[in-house]
Amino acid sequence: MIVDERMRTYINSLDMGNTPFLDELEQNALSERVPIIRKEMQSFMKVLLAMKQPGRILEVGTAVGFSTLLMCEYGPPDLEIVTIENYQKRIPIARENFRRTGRESQITLLKGDAGEILKELDGTFDLIFMDAAKGQYIHWLPNVLRLMHRGSVLVSDNVLQEGDIIESHYLVERRNRTIYKRMREYLYELTHNPVLVTSILPLGDGVTVSVKQE
Numbered sequence: 463m464i465v466d467e468r469m470r471t472y473i474n475s476l477d478m479g480n481t482p483f484l485d486e487l488e489q490n491a492l493s494e495r496v497p498i499i500r501k502e503m504q505s506f507m508k509v510l511l512a513m514k515q516p517g518r519i520l521e522v523g524t525a526v527g528f529s530t531l532l533m534c535e536y537g538p539p540d541l542e543i544v545t546i547e548n549y550q551k552r553i554p555i556a557r558e559n560f561r562r563t564g565r566e567s568q569i570t571l572l573k574g575d576a577g578e579i580l581k582e583l584d585g586t587f588d589l590i591f592m593d594a595a596k597g598q599y600i601h602w603l604p605n606v607l608r609l610m611h612r613g614s615v616l617v618s619d620n621v622l623q624e625g626d627i628i629e630s631h632y633l634v635e636r637r638n639r640t641i642y643k644r645m646r647e648y649l650y651e652l653t654h655n656p657v658l659v660t661s662i663l664p665l666g667d668g669v670t671v672s673v674k675q676e
């Protein structure tokens with residue numbers, strides 16, 4: 463927990479919720495233990511969408527399509543989203559959610575490993591949302607940068623890993639050590655790469671917002 467629990471509860475108590483469909487999808491996802499963006503991340507995304515008014519979004523990590531549909535709902539009406547997911551079980555559920563909301567024509571769901579798909583993508587996106595395998599972000603970054611133009615925004619979720627990325631190597635479970643090490647490398651790169659300006663925010667599970675400058 464990187465934010466005091468009482469403060470988080472208070473902030474979330476002010477949240478007005480989303481559309482009935484999104485609220486139901488969120489409840490279903492939580493009860494099925496499907497990881498989706500937290501309440502505080504949802505409202506942050508809504509603000510970014512209102513500020514940026516993106517025409518094209520790339521999302522890495524669809525799960526059942528909750529954040530994809532939230533971005534469709536609160537982004538501009540002609541928004542196009544390309545979203546990537548590799549977990550076979552979740553793909554038909556996401557597709558069905560896109561169909562039920564009549565958003566199929568706005569969303570392209572690409573099945574497969576993001577590392578492979580990112581290499582093949584062309585063109586640029588106004589906003590890229592990274593919400594998949596956290597240990598891979600650093601490896602995907604060169605292709606992500608290639609897919610950004612000047613002014614594109616890169617949002618990466620769960621970058622502080624419940625605060626564990628600053629814990630001693632010896633206090634962290636062995637299986638997480640590599641992920642945290644790679645995440646620290648990713649944060650270093652985002653904050654030191656001369657083409658990016660980045661802010662690391664202790665919001666939700668930690669989020670970065672980076673803007674490409676050239």
Ligand SMILES: C[S@@+](CC[C@H](N)C(=O)[O-])C[C@H]1O[C@@H](n2cnc3c(N)ncnc32)[C@H](O)[C@@H]1O
Pocket residue numbers: 497498499522523524525526527528529530546547548549552574575576577593594595598
């Ligand atoms: C946190 S969930 C995404 C949640 C979604 N963005 C939302 O808020 O509704 C992360 C998803 O990324 C997918 N994922 C993990 N590694 C991936 C990879 N290498 N390629 C494609 N998808 C991946 C997982 O299967 C999982 O469904």
